[in-house]
Amino acid sequence: MAAIIEFRLPTEEFALEETLDTHPEAQIEIERVVADDPDKITPYIWARADDFDTFEAALEDDPTVESMTLLSETEEERSYQMTWTGAIDFIVHILTEHEGTITHADGSVDGWELRVLFPDHESLSEAHNAAHEAGFWFDVTTIYGTGDTRGIQHGLTDTQRNALVAAFEAGYFTVPREVTLQELAEQQDSSHQALSEQLRRATGNLVESTLITQSDMTEE
Known part of the structure; x- marks a missing residue:
């Protein structure tokens, strides 16, 4: 049975720390993630910000953002395809080495909340142990199987x-x-x-x- 872990981690352990520090009102929602490269990931995100001009300028200067493309926009939200590198290397390791899939992620100045799906509990356990051995900090909120309907939010933010x-x-x-x-x-x-x-x-x-x-x- 597939297994799911939900956890929180600070921005410095993942991505967009500098952008979110300079735009504390901004909200990031990862729609999906592609991880084909061992050194980077390609997230598709939705973002909310008070001033998108300065927000995008901050993204361009953010060391975790290698590239970005604006996909669509409304008055309140914009959608981007990005390439992240740098601080996200351990998350990439989880995705590529332990077959994890990010099914949901929200980011703000307060940190990131992620939900990661693994093919089984063994893969989840191996990824969890590897994180601790590497000194990677995160706060686990819940772990459950896909057959356990308690706590499952059906992929919704x-x-x-x-x-x-x-x-x-x-x-x-x-x-x-x-x-x-x-x-x-x-x-x-x-x-x-x-x-x-x-x-x-x-x-x-x-x-x-x-x-x-x-x-x-x-x-x-």
Whole structure:
């Protein structure tokens, strides 16, 4: 059975420490990660910041950012493809040597919260032991198997879960709808486009974590 570990770690142990220090209001959400190189990873992220011009300037100067490409943008969020290197080397080791997959990660000035999926408990245990032997610090919040529904958030970030729950409670998913997306956005103090994309990503994560099997992914 596959195993999942959720843990927290400081920015200096992972990525974007300098960017988040200079932009403490910024919020980072990793959508997915590609780890094909032993020295770097390619995350696809969503970012929120008060001033994207200065935020992107900080990213360009951040020693953990080798390159970045803007993929899309709204008034409140921007999506990037990046290449990270440097401080992320041990996370890359976990991904490449122990077959871990980052299924969720949120970053802020307070640190990173990650969820990593391993093919089995043995791989998770080996990665955990290797981290301690290397002096790598992180705060484990929970460890569970994929068959254990306790604590599983179905691949959703807290923001995505809150958006889905608010939409459900407001009657957005009823037929006919009891509230429009614009009305729901105003209730959530968000923009129409930002909430639409949040609900779309949340729905995609929910489908992937509850309906898509490993064989489905292999067939793709």
